Amino acid sequence: MKLKQSSKQSVRGYFKSTFAILILVSAAATGYFFYQTPPLEVSGVQVQRNDMAYIIRVTGEVINDRTVSLTALVNGRVEQVYVARGDLVNKDDTLAAMDNRASMTRLKRAKAVVQQETVRLKEQRQRYNRVSELSNRNLVSVEALDQVKFEMETAQAAVAIAHADAQMRVLEQDWQKLNAPFDAVIVDKWTESGQWVEAGTELFQLVAIEGWEIEANLDAVDTGRIHVGQLVNVTSDAFPDIGWQTKIHWIGPAIERTSARHLNTFPVRMGLGADAPKLLLGQQLDIEIVIEERGDVLRLPYSALREREPGHFEVALVEQGVIRLQPVESGLETDTHVEILSGVQEGQQVALFDSGYLENGRTARFAAKHDQD
Known part of the structure; x- marks a missing residue:
């Protein structure tokens, strides 16, 4: 019985020795691997001072905004075009004229009607005056006086209508011409002499000078x-x-x-x-x-900073061959650089985060030729 117990103790001792040896071998292998792994080669920049501007x-x-399209105001034939694309024109210059023969005829007729109705009104006033005199002498009835008064007022209305029609014909004459509304340059022209156009057709585009x-x-x-x-x-x-x-x-x-x-x-x-x-x-x-x-400030490119959390950045300093992550306070930001208010000093070297995965304690070295800020 004692012999068996002694054998068990011997076996236990054997396993303990073997386990200790394995630990030592593993530690030795890990250390060997650690010291044999080459440092991470990184690109870097130097913290420098320079002027910065947010642009x-x-x-x-x-x-x-003063751009207008001039359109034909009436149906008709374009009689004459006086301008070309690119021409400078002054306010009220005529750009094109329509064939106005028909409108001129209508204007003459309207003026004649005005003259005709004016004569009729004159006759009605004379008649009214005679009948009114007779009425005062009780030689005509009140109904007769009212009738001539009505006829005179009708003649007055006819004259007013004739004058309005004549004014419309004058306006129609104005519509036969397209005039510049202000000093401008002709940027587009869509008509030529002899072209038949309808009211509303675009003829010119102008831009104010x-x-x-x-x-x-x-x-x-x-x-x-x-x-x-x-x-x-x-x-x-x-x-x-x-x-x-x-x-x-x-x-x-x-x-x-x-x-x-x-x-x-x-x-x-x-x-x-x-x-x-x-x-x-x-x-x-x-x-x-x-x-x-801002003038003469510390700055780094964006690739030299990593955002730890919103609004908080860090840089990767390489000191004695080991990476040390350093929090920094940022300031003005431009398209390419960030102002550094605190955390690093001028002349220090920092690694670029696009060089690889950078973490505290990892061995690293700068490439033979690294970037300058």
Whole structure:
């Protein structure tokens, strides 16, 4: 019985020794693997100071709300066209004239009717005066006086109708001509001499010479950053060596939704600018609105920061070959960079998060040639 118990103790000791050896071997293998794994090679940038500016960049277009289409006011034949596309015209200049022979005839007839009815009225007044005198002498009845009075008033109405008809014929004469409503440029012409047109047919499109401006649509998130009087920098591919400034003078009252791109935007308008070159209607321009500028600040590109939680960022410092994640406080943001208010110092090297998975304590080294901010 004692012999069996001794054998069991020997077996237990054997297994304990074997298990301890396995642990030591495993630890040795892990350590060997750890020290043999090469450090993660990362790209990095240096924290530097520079000027920063938050700039909104959009495309604008030359527009003018004073754009009108002139249409034929009457049916008829276009007798003469006096302008061509691109011509500058002054207010009340005649652009085209209709064949007015029929309207002239109607006007002459209306004037003749006025003359005829005026003569009849004169006769009725003379008759009324005679009958009235006789009535005062009790030589005619009251009914006879009332009758001539009625005939005189009818003649007066006939004269008024004739005058109104004559005025209508004068207006009809005006309708035979298409005149410019203001100083403008002819941007389209759809008629020629000899063409028969109906009332309502579009003949010309005009854009006023005064009132040209630039319109741009901005993202709705920038509504709080835009105000009337704000300076705007303008350039154009058509004038590569010219840049000029203007000011915002109007901000749209409502947000507009672009269904094609599912964007919420709002329009702003600005003058062409005193130094603007000769621009064309519909010409596209490059607009820059400087929202905020800061000088000599620490900054890093977006790829050097990781958002730990909304509004909180961290960077990956590489110190003595080991990654250390460092929280930082951010400030002004641009299209490419973020201002760093605290957490790092000028000259420190930080890894870019697109280099791989970066975590605290992981060994790492910068590539032989890493990026500079």
